[in-house]
Amino acid sequence: MSTxxxxxxxxxxxIDVLEVIAAFSGAITLADVSSILDLPKTTxxxxxxxxxxxxxxxxxxxxxxxxxxxxxxxxxxxxxxDGWYASLAGPHLRALTEASTETCYLARLIGSRVVVAxxxxxxxxxxxxxxxxxxxxxxxxxxxxxxxxxxxxxxIAEALSHELPKPTINxxxxxxxxxxxxxxxxxxxxxxxxxxxxxxxxxxxxxxRLPNGAVLHSVGMTGPLERxxxxxxxxxxxxxxxxAATLAKALALGSTIKQRSSS
Numbered sequence: 001m002s003t004x005x006x007x008x009x010x011x012x013x014x015i016d017v018l019e020v021i022a023a024f025s026g027a028i029t030l031a032d033v034s035s036i037l038d039l040p041k042t043t044x045x046x047x048x049x050x051x052x053x054x055x056x057x058x059x060x061x062x063x064x065x066x067x068x069x070x071x072x073x074x075x076x077x078x079x080x081x082d083g084w085y086a087s088l089a090g091p092h093l094r095a096l097t098e099a100s101t102e103t104c105y106l107a108r109l110i111g112s113r114v115v116v117a118x119x120x121x122x123x124x125x126x127x128x129x130x131x132x133x134x135x136x137x138x139x140x141x142x143x144x145x146x147x148x149x150x151x152x153x154x155x156i157a158e159a160l161s162h163e164l165p166k167p168t169i170n171x172x173x174x175x176x177x178x179x180x181x182x183x184x185x186x187x188x189x190x191x192x193x194x195x196x197x198x199x200x201x202x203x204x205x206x207x208x209r210l211p212n213g214a215v216l217h218s219v220g221m222t223g224p225l226e227r228x229x230x231x232x233x234x235x236x237x238x239x240x241x242x243x244a245a246t247l248a249k250a251l252a253l254g255s256t257i258k259q260r261s262s263s
Contacts, residue, residue, distance in 0.1 A: 107143035145191035146218035
């Protein structure tokens, strides 16, 4: 029996469909995929359903249109390097740091872990807590909570299956408490860390919601507890939300450019 090693195989068809979805996310239909790729509708339907089951595409409008899935978005952002974040997020994060005079940082989701991607600090005393590459515990850190609260039940379960740190007496490792905390984050739209990493330290964070609804990043602010959790809290949260909205656009654009450059 002979085999043709040059044949692209079935994977190539899935990639072809993904590229079409990415180019017209939210507007592409089954009929469009069939016409553009010159595929029978039954084949196009099978490929689309396979991508949806894998989390690489999402059905919209009762199955009449298709979007890029959260899993694919997560894979694209997970592959981003430090230079990518510095160029896309650096100016906005630096402006937030200068305006607030507090340490500000961007965290990212990698697998089921949350790590710092980028940080700026006017005060060297707090810089060590949010150095790029440091893991943000999802049970204690504000940026960790602000991301994990918006993930699937399966991903949350994976994150909580590991041994959770308890840096201070204010930290919690009870799954029930953590899930209640995540529910509070979803309701309030922001997360806090009040003496849970260091007893004299506090942090606040908001999710960065990409245009497709995925939350793969959060932006946070940290400093002395009495300076973060005071009457300026609402003003600081407003500044964080405005920065998160700007970052969402910048990161989404960066992802689009990255897809285009790798195709």
